[in-house]
Amino acid sequence: MRRPDLIADCSNCAALCCVAPSFDTSEDFAIDKAAGAHCPHETVEHRCAIHAEREALGFSGCVIYECYGAGPHATRRFAGSSGLDAERNEVFLVLRVVHELLWQLTEAVKLIPNATPEVLAQIASAVAALDAVAHEPTASLLAADLCPHQAAARAALQRVAQALSSERLPKRHLPVLPDATLRTRPHESPVARTHACAPHDTRE
Numbered sequence: 781m782r783r784p785d786l787i788a789d790c791s792n793c794a795a796l797c798c799v800a801p802s803f804d805t806s807e808d809f810a811i812d813k814a815a816g817a818h819c820p821h822e823t824v825e826h827r828c829a830i831h832a833e834r835e836a837l838g839f840s841g842c843v844i845y846e847c848y849g850a851g852p853h854a855t856r857r858f859a860g861s862s863g864l865d866a867e868r869n870e871v872f873l874v875l876r877v878v879h880e881l882l883w884q885l886t887e888a889v890k891l892i893p894n895a896t897p898e899v900l901a902q903i904a905s906a907v908a909a910l911d912a913v914a915h916e917p918t919a920s921l922l923a924a925d926l927c928p929h930q931a932a933a934r935a936a937l938q939r940v941a942q943a944l945s946s947e948r949l950p951k952r953h954l955p956v957l958p959d960a961t962l963r964t965r966p967h968e969s970p971v972a973r974t975h976a977c978a979p980h981d982t983r984e
């Protein structure tokens with residue numbers, strides 16, 4: 781079963797994916813939107829006014845977007861506070877990266893029931909470190925260097941891919957591949973931070 785905290789729950793979220801990220805007019809988005817600006821289709825109740833028609837109206841990027849539970853997490857963290865929207869949006873963008881890595885790792889481990897204790901420990905270590913980051917106080921979270929976590933996740937996922945290969949299981953069963961780790965929009969600042977991570981070798 782998927783970890784509940786890594787699942788989007790739009791009913792308990794301030795529609796942060798409709799506010800925090802920026803996007804440019806493209807085949808995925810019909811308009812330009814700056815980071816922190818509310819989507820013009822967001823209602824006052826933080827719902828999408830065009831939800832059923834997003835694809836037809838040129839918002840297929842919204843259809844495929846996945847926050848991995850980062851939205852409810854950031855919304856909870858700032859519940860009851862006011863005047864902190866910019867900080868909340870930044871937190872969401874960092875958590876979006878952290879939650880995606882957590883989702884990749886926790887889903888990937890399910891694919892290798894016969895994994896060695898060493899591989900399981902490697903994945904558990906990466907997950908524990910990411911969970912610790914996700915629950916850091918806000919200032920520490922925003923200052924977190926995600927590069928080591930990205931590298932650790934990639935290395936662990938590589939081990940999963942190797943295990944699948946050695947068991948002659950189809951690789952398509954791997955939910956994500958290491959190179960797909962950070963495919964988030966380039967304007968999202970934490971992603972820009974991780975894109976700046978030095979290239980690394982995942983070989984042992």
Ligand code: SF4
Nearest residue numbers: 789790793797847851
């Ligand atoms: S950020 Fe996640 S939970 Fe919130 S509205 Fe967007 S998809 Fe739903």
